[in-house]
Amino acid sequence: MRTPTCIASVSAILLSLATSAAAQPGATQQAHRIQQTTRAQQTSPAPAPKTAPATTEQAASTLTQPVGTTGTLSVAPNRSGAVSPDYRLGPGDKLRVEVYKDTQLSQSLQVRPDGKITLPLVGDLQASGLTPIELRDRIATALREYVTNPVVTVIVVETIAPLVYIMGEVNNPGSISMQGPISVLQALAIAGGFKDFANTKNIKVLRRTSRGQQTIAFNYRDALRAEGPPMMLQPGDTVVVP
16 A cells, blocks of 8 residues: 555656656757857858048049140149140140150249240240140250150140230220130120220231231121131230220
């Protein structure tokens, strides 16, 4: 005959076994999840290292510097906008004259108020009114006396907005800043038109060239009737309305 003490001991053992069996699946699942997490961490790629943003100096150093080609323009930042290949130099323009394999003759220059530049060996040369190609050829010709087959490059570094002038029987005489190509008719319109007694048939355009001053006749009425291209002004031109 079983005693109450034995029955209680057996019941406690059975209860302990049941509790362990019930807890075992949960523990197994938890261990399985831990194992999967560990494997994912081992197989996942390492994060890419963060790179510091480039500084302003580093970004500026990556910009391509303009390189002048012989006889053409190297367009550098300037105060009057883009420079066209047929641009004519004027007083105040900043230039870089490069003579191949001759650092002493290569110079950074500014066109003087009289329209000239000064170079070693050749002295003063007229620059105002010339295109960079024309100035290049003139410099190369002058250097042939001292250098064998000189290779010259003219680079326009900075330009000053050129001016044209209008005077005489107009309502607003004075200077006009050329922000682009401008014709005689456009200059007359900017000057406010003619006064009452203006002689519109005998207008003159005075132009400085390498050979001296040139006088060009302009008839206002003929220009209005003309079907061809208008007469364009060049930097430094003076329009005289008698």
